[in-house]
Amino acid sequence: MMTKTSNMRRQRFVTGKYPLYVTVKQNPTKKWLGLAESQICLNGTNIEKSLASYDIFHWLDENERRELHGDYELLSMELLAEIHVKKPGYVNILPKRGAGSSLTSPPLFDWQSWKLRDSINDDDQQTLPSFDEEDDLSERDRLWITGFSLTKNRGELHTLDVETGAMSYVNEMTARAIKWPNEVASIPQQQYVMNHQANSSSTYAYSSGEQLEDALLVTDGFLVPGKDKGGLYVVRNPTNSVTERRVCLTGVMNLQGDIINGESDWFYHRAVWMDMTGDGRQSILAARAKLPLLKGNSQDDNGTSGKGQLVWLERPMPHTFDERTGTPLDVDGTVFDPFSPANTPWKLRVLDEGPDVMFSVADLDPQDDTIEVIASQFFSKKLSLHSIKLGPEPEVTFRRVIDDRCGAAFSSVLADLDGLTTMQHDDTVSYPMVVDSGSTVVSLNRNDPFSHLLVTSHECSYADSSGEPDEDRASTTDTEDFESEVTVSSTSSSSASSTSQSKIDGGSLFAYRVPTGKDAWKSKQWTRSVIATGFKVQSQLSNMINPGAPGFVYSFFPTREGGIGSDKKWHRPLIGLSGDCAESAYILRPIEEDAIETGEDRSTKYALMCEIKCSATVGSLAVGYDDFYTTAAEQQSGYAKIYVPCYEQDKVLVFALGSGEDEDLDDGW
Numbered sequence: 001m002m003t004k005t006s007n008m009r010r011q012r013f014v015t016g017k018y019p020l021y022v023t024v025k026q027n028p029t030k031k032w033l034g035l036a037e038s039q040i041c042l043n044g045t046n047i048e049k050s051l052a053s054y055d056i057f058h059w060l061d062e063n064e065r066r067e068l069h070g071d072y073e074l075l076s077m078e079l080l081a082e083i084h085v086k087k088p089g090y091v092n093i094l095p096k097r098g099a100g101s102s103l104t105s106p107p108l109f110d111w112q113s114w115k116l117r118d119s120i121n122d123d124d125q126q127t128l129p130s131f132d133e134e135d136d137l138s139e140r141d142r143l144w145i146t147g148f149s150l151t152k153n154r155g156e157l158h159t160l161d162v163e164t165g166a167m168s169y170v171n172e173m174t175a176r177a178i179k180w181p182n183e184v185a186s187i188p189q190q191q192y193v194m195n196h197q198a199n200s201s202s203t204y205a206y207s208s209g210e211q212l213e214d215a216l217l218v219t220d221g222f223l224v225p226g227k228d229k230g231g232l233y234v235v236r237n238p239t240n241s242v243t244e245r246r247v248c249l250t251g252v253m254n255l256q257g258d259i260i261n262g263e264s265d266w267f268y269h270r271a272v273w274m275d276m277t278g279d280g281r282q283s284i285l286a287a288r289a290k291l292p293l294l295k296g297n298s299q300d301d302n303g304t305s306g307k308g309q310l311v312w313l314e315r316p317m318p319h320t321f322d323e324r325t326g327t328p329l330d331v332d333g334t335v336f337d338p339f340s341p342a343n344t345p346w347k348l349r350v351l352d353e354g355p356d357v358m359f360s361v362a363d364l365d366p367q368d369d370t371i372e373v374i375a376s377q378f379f380s381k382k383l384s385l386h387s388i389k390l391g392p393e394p395e396v397t398f399r400r401v402i403d404d405r406c407g408a409a410f411s412s413v414l415a416d417l418d419g420l421t422t423m424q425h426d427d428t429v430s431y432p433m434v435v436d437s438g439s440t441v442v443s444l445n446r447n448d449p450f451s452h453l454l455v456t457s458h459e460c461s462y463a464d465s466s467g468e469p470d471e472d473r474a475s476t477t478d479t480e481d482f483e484s485e486v487t488v489s490s491t492s493s494s495s496a497s498s499t500s501q502s503k504i505d506g507g508s509l510f511a512y513r514v515p516t517g518k519d520a521w522k523s524k525q526w527t528r529s530v531i532a533t534g535f536k537v538q539s540q541l542s543n544m545i546n547p548g549a550p551g552f553v554y555s556f557f558p559t560r561e562g563g564i565g566s567d568k569k570w571h572r573p574l575i576g577l578s579g580d581c582a583e584s585a586y587i588l589r590p591i592e593e594d595a596i597e598t599g600e601d602r603s604t605k606y607a608l609m610c611e612i613k614c615s616a617t618v619g620s621l622a623v624g625y626d627d628f629y630t631t632a633a634e635q636q637s638g639y640a641k642i643y644v645p646c647y648e649q650d651k652v653l654v655f656a657l658g659s660g661e662d663e664d665l666d667d668g669w
Contacts, residue, residue, distance in 0.1 A: 009048070009055075010054075010078060010634075011039070011040050011047055011078060011079040012053070012054035012055075012076055012077070012078040012658075013040075013042055013047060013050065013052045013053055013054055013076065013077055013078075014052055014053075014054055014057045014074055014075070014076045014077075014660050015052070015074060015075050015076070015077065015589075015609050015610055016052070016074055019488075019607070019608040019609060019610065019611065020042055020043065020052055020609070020610045020611070021042070021043050021044070021610075021611050021613065022040050022041070022042060022077075022610060022611065022612045022613065023040065023041045023042075023044070023613045024038050024039075024040055024079075024612065024613060024614050024615070024646075024653065025038070025039050025040070025041065025615075026038060026039075026649070027039050037082070038079065038082050038651075038653060040079055054076055054078075054660075057660070074660045075558055075609075075657050075658065075659070075660060076657065076658040076659065076660040077610065077655055077656070077657055077658070078635070078655065078656045078658065079653060079654070079655055080628055080635060080641070080654045080655065080656045081628065081629075081653075081654040082651045082652065082653055082654070083143075083145075083160060083167075083643075083651060083652040083653075083654065084650060084651050085145050085147060085156065085158045085167075085650065085651070085652060086147055086149075086156050086650055087147035087148060087149050087156055087647055087650060088145050088146075088147050088156075088619075088645035088646070088647060088650070088651070088652050089146055089147050089148055089182075089619040089620065089645060089647060090144075090145070090146040090181070090182055090183055090184070090440075090619060090620045090645075091143060091144070091145050091620050091621065091622035091643045091645050091652060092143070092144045092145075092146075092183065092184050092185075092440045092620075092622055093141050093142070093143055093144075093162075093440070093441070093622045093623065093624040093643075094141075094142055094144055094184070094185070094186050094216075095140070095141070095142070095186060095212060096140040096141060096142040096161070096162075096163075097140075097212055098142075098186040098187070098212030098213065098214065098215075099142070099144070099159075099184075099186060099187070099212070099213075099214060099215055099216040099235075099238050100142050100159050100161075100168075100214070100216075100238060100239055101212075101214045102214045102237045102240045102243065103161075103166075103168060103239060103240060140162070140163055140626055141162040141163075141624040141625070141626040142159055142160070142161055142162065143159065143160040143162055143622060143624070143643060144157070144158070144159050144184050144216070145157075145158045145159070145160070145645070145652060146158075146181035146182065146183075146184060146218075147181075147647075148179070148180040148181065148222070148227070150224060153176065153179060153226070154172075154175040154176045154179060155175055155178045155179050155180055155181040155220070156169070156175065156181070157169060157170040157174065157175065157178065157181050157184075157218070157235075157238070157239075159238070159239055162624060162626045162627075162628055162629070162641075163626060163627070163629065164629065165629035168239040169239055170235060170238055170239055170244060171241065171244050173246070174235055174238075174244065174246045177233070177246055177248075178218055178220045178233050178235075178246070179220065179221075179226070179227050180220055180221050180222045180224070180227040180230065180267070181218050181219070181220055182218075182219040182220065182221070182222075182268065182269045182270075183219050183269060183270050183271075183440060184216050184217065184218050184219070185216070185217040185271065185272065185273070186212045186213075186216070186217070187212060187213040187215045187216065187217050187234065187273070188211065188212060188213070188273055188282050189211040189212060189213055190281070190282055190315070190338070192317075192318055192321075192328045192336075193326075194321045194326065213236070214236065214237050214238075214240075215234055215235060215236045215237070215238070215339075216234070216235045216238045217232065217233070217234055217271060217273075217284075218232070218233040218234075218235060219232060219268040219269055219270060219271050219286070220232070220233055220267065220268060221266065221267025221268055222267055223267065223289075223291045223306075227267070228265050228266075228267055228290065228291075229265055229266075229267075230266060230267030230268050230288075231248050231249070231250040231251055231266075231268065232248070232249045232250050232268055232271055232284065232286065232313065233246055233247065233248050233249070234246065234247050234249060234339050236339065247339050247340075247341070247344050248344065248345060249284070249313055249339075249344055249345055249346045250266075250268075250313070250345055250346075250348060251345050252344075252345060265290045266288040266289065266290050266309075267288065267289055267290070268286055268287070268288050268289075269287065269289075269357045269358060270286065270287055270357070270358050270359060270438075271284050271285065271286035272284070272285050272286070272361065272436045273285075274312070274361065274371075274435075274436070275390070276312050276314070276388075276390060276394045277314070277390070277391065277392055277394065278390050278391050278392070279392075281314075281315045281317070282315060283312055283313060283314050283315045283346075284312060284313040284315075284346070285310075285311075285312050285361070285373070286310075286311055286312070286313070287308060287309070287310055287311070287355040287356055287357060287358070287359050287375060288308065288309055288311060288356070289306060289307065289308045289309075289356035289357060289378070289379065290306060290307050291305060291306030291307070291379060305379055306356065306379035307353075307356070307379070308353070308354050308355050308356025308357070308377060308378075308379060308380065309350050309351075309352070309353055309354075309355065309356075310350070310351045310352045310353075310354070310355040310359070310373060310375065310386060310396075311348055311349065311350050311351060312348070312349055312351055312394060313346040313347065313348050313349075314346055314347045314348075314349070315338055315346065316338050316343045316346065316347075318330070318336040319331040319336070330342060330343070349394075351386070351388060351394065351395070351396050352386050352396045352399065354375065354377050354380055354382075354384055354386075355373065355375030355376075355377060355384065355386070356375075356377055356378050356379055356380070357376060357377075357378045357410060358375070358376050358410065358411050358412055358438060358552075359373050359374060359375040359376065359412060359438060360373070360374050360412055360413055360414045360436060360437055360438025360439075360453070361373055361374075361435040361436040361438070362374060362414060362432055362433065362434060362435055362450070363432065363433040363434075363435055364387075364432045364514070364521045365430070365518075365519070365521075366430060366433055367430070369389060369390060369391075370387045370388055370389050370390070370397060370398075371387075371388055371390065371435050372385055372386065372387050372388070372521075373385070373386045373387075373388060374402070374412060374414075374438075374453055375412065376409030376410055376411065376412040376455055376456075377409060378408050378409060378410055378458065379408075381404070381406065381407055381408050381409065382401050382402075382403060382404040382406065382409065383401070383402040383403040383404075383406050383409050383412065383453075383455060383512070384399065384400070384401050384402060385398075385399065385400050385401075385402055385521070386398075386399050387399065398522065400522065402512065402526050403510075403512070403526070403528060406455060406457050406510060406528075407457035407458075407504075407508070408457060408458045408548065409455050409456070409457055409458070410455075410456045410457070410458035410548070410550075410551065410552075411438075411454075411455065411456040411458075411551065411552040411553045412438055412453060412454070412455045412456075413437055413438040413439040413453070413454050413553055413554065413555070414434050414437040414438060414439075414444060414450045414452075414453060414454075415437075415443075415444070415450060415451070415452045415453070415454045415511070415555040415573065415575075416443075416444060416448065416449065416450045416451055416452075416555070416573070417451050417452045417511065417555075417572055417573070417590075417603040417604060418451035418452075418572075418603050419571035419572050419603075420448075420449040420450070420451055421444075421448055421449065421562070422571045431449035431450075432449065432450060432514050432521070433446075433447050433448065433449060433450075434446055434447065434448045434449075434450050437450075439552075439553075439554055439555070440552075440554075440620070440622065441554040441555070441556050441576070441621070441622065441623045443554075443555045443556045443557060443562065443573055444555075450514070451513065451514060451603065452511045452512060452513055452514065452603065452604070453511070453512040453514065453526070454509065454510070454511055454531075454553045454555065454575070455509070455510045455511075455512065455553070456507065456508070456509055456510075456550050456551065456552070456553050456577070457504075457507055457508045457509075457510065458507060458548035458549065458550070458551065458580070485506075485534045485535075485536050486532055486533070486534045486535055486582075486586065486608065486611070487505070487532065487533055487534045488531065488532040488588055488606055488607055488608040504530060504533050505533050505534045506533065506534055506535050506536050506549070507533070507534075507535030507536070507548065507549040507550050507582070508530055508532065508533040508534075508535065509530075509531045509532040509533070509550065509553060509575075509577060510528050510529065510530060510531065511528070511529045511531050511601070511603075511604040512526040512527065512528050512529075513526060513527045513529070513601055513603075513604075514526065515527075527599075527601060529600070529601045529604035531575070531588070531604055531606050532577070532586075532588065532606070532608075535549040535550045535579060535582045536549060536582060537549050537581040537582065538581060538582060538583045538615075547581045548580060548581055549579055549580045549581045549582035550577050550578065550579050550580055550582060550586070551577070551578040551579065551580030551618070551619060551620065552577070552578045552580075552619075552620050552621065553575065553576070553577050554575070554576040554577075554621055554623065555573040555574070555575055555576075556573055556574055556576060556623045556640060557570050557573050557574065557640070558570060558574065558639060558640055558657050559625070559638050559639055559640070560625035560638045560639075560640075561638070572590035572603065573590070574587055574588065574589055574590070574609070575587070575588040575606060576588075576621050576623065576642070577621075578618045578619060578620050578621045578644075579618050580617060580618060580619060581617055582618075583613065583614055583615055583616055583617060583618060584611050584612055584613045584614060584618060585611070585612040585614065585618050585621060585642070585644045586608065586610070586611050586612075587608075587609045587610045587611075587612075587642075588606040588607065588608055588609060589606065589607055589608075589609040590605065590606055591605050591606060591607045592605070593605050612644060612653075612655070614644065614646045614649070614653070615646075615648075615649070616646035616647050616648040616649045617646075617647040617648060618644060618645060618646065618647075619645055619647060620645060621642060621643065621644060622642075622643040623640050623641070623642055623643070624640070624641050624643070625638060625639070625640055625641070626641070627641075628641050628654055628656065635656045635658070636656070636657075636658040636659060639656060639657040639658050639659070640656075640657045641654060641655070641656050641657075642654070642655040642656075642657070
């Protein structure tokens with residue numbers, strides 16, 4: 001077993017009214033000894049001496065602690081573990097019942113954690129968690145980690161069983177085929193039914209969404225030469241050393257894994273499963289991009305570098321069915337497999353021009369037969385809406401630009417900042433509904449109402465005025481480290497197109513309120529609020545290719561139950577941000593202000609709860625609610641675990657939220 005623990009005290013602290021600046025530093029002595037090496041400072045002070053220390057907080061009497069809980073919705077945080085993987089970029093929590101479910105034995109361990117006790121003996125270290133194949137996997141988490149390198153001709157794709165701590169990775173052929181893996185997704189199982197009618201027969205498909213394939217959908221590619229020929233891949237039985245297979249849905253691969261027949265030079269960041277044809281088949285909706293950034297930086301007719309397209313890939317249908325058993329069959333009489341070489345690549349059609357990186361899907365008018373794709377156009381620097389009529393030939397029937405002054409829009413996700421899911425709804429009011437929130441952190445499910453769209457503007461402004469790498473930056477003192485350049489203070493504009501730019505400094509987080517009223521989303525302005533601004537790039541050689549900040553935005557709740565129920569104090573979600581080249585992760589908390597300026601959106605009022613300074617690129621975040629390997633890390637069940645990848649340091653940090661009180665205290669919180 002490769003797990004090692006240190007005898008250092010638990011690194012726990014509490015949040016409150018004022019923001020915390022958590023600096024993660026590396027302890028070279030502990031690294032040399034093979035122990036968990038990350039140590040944290042709070043506002044430039046060692047955690048043992050900080051007033052935000054969990055232990056010092058508990059010097060207060062119960063009434064004082066209760067008052068702080070009531071006033072500031074106080075939470076505790078703890079650095080639980082560090083997971084060592086090569087160049088982690090994307091982290092995703094997916095259901096354990098899907099991809100990776102064929103793994104039945106513990107593979108590799110490569111992570112370290114802290115405990116509130118002295119060192120454990122060797123016998124304890126060699127005790128592996130039990131694996132019960134009959135365990136219910138329906139609600140358990142599996143962490144997927146993708147990584148990439150500018151110099152190596154292969155990608156990284158790892159998985160960690162959150163419950164057991166077991167790690168594994170895809171085989172070498174898959175790693176060499178998928179050179180720059182981005183976001184990954186589960187694959188729903190698809191069933192087919194032959195419906196016999198009097199004069200004809202037709203095929204219907206359905207998917208409950210609950211049953212998942214032991215397979216992974218992987219988006220691939222980036223603008224770097226050699227990595228720009230991306231695609232959409234299905235990896236079957238991923239990380240299973242015996243049965244793992246891969247197939248490209250956007251082209252034909254040769255024996256080396258290179259695409260030799262397909263549309264080249266396109267790369268993909270996001271793809272979702274969607275019934276585009278109205279017959280139950282789960283096809284794929286995706287955005288793709290190409291940018292000859294290092295090939296002359298050519299521009300299109302509109303003066304825009306690069307190109308983006310909204311596309312869909314049609315899932316093939318069975319050729320026929322076995323008359324006796326009803327089994328779907330292929331043209332050669334074998335059992336139908338949509339991912340077999342005979343049925344790939346899938347037929348790809350272009351729906352619209354413009355969307356290039358991230359997008360979300362909503363139903364802004366549940367009474368019509370369309371869905372709406374809201375896309376952040378990174379290269380065109382705009383936010384757009386595309387209404388798609390579903391059916392045998394899906395098509396865009398309406399389009400509009402929501403904002404053309406937002407800068408290089410990167411992440412865009414649907415969010416319920418009004419707390420609609422906690423309210424009693426008036427049946428006469430029609431709320432916009434979620435189809436796919438656009439986020440890898442699931443805080444909104446299909447058919448949930450939502451009120452806002454969160455968008456990050458991935459601008460490139462450097463922390464130092466010269467824009468040159470700062471060789472001495474790593475040697476700054478603790479007191480310098482905890483200062484932040486990010487401003488969290490919501491300001492609004494009645495019109496997205498007339499927003500004052502004077503309040504925006506560098507990268508920003510925007511919130512757009514969905515207009516209310518019949519078809520208002522088509523014609524009225526989407527009010528834009530600036531939730532946070534001032535994100536700056538920390539110059540490093542490793543992020544000189546297309547640097548920017550911030551990265552992805554997420555909404556989530558501190559506990560698995562979220563804000564549902566009148567007895568819950570969290571009616572509005574927390575907001576998480578990956579800083580990308582800002583080299584930090586951010587958590588914002590909702591605040592209530594009695595006095596607001598005219599025109600301001602009360603629901604977008606947030607304050608910085610915590611900034612985690614990692615001194616490494618933070619490309620994404622993941623949030624799960626399963627306990628993290630409980631035999632090695634004590635934690636409060638049901639609270640969020642936040643996974644923070646540190647790209648240049650080859651590790652993922654695991655933070656756990658908590659109530660601020662020990663679980664064995666019956667204090668009514």
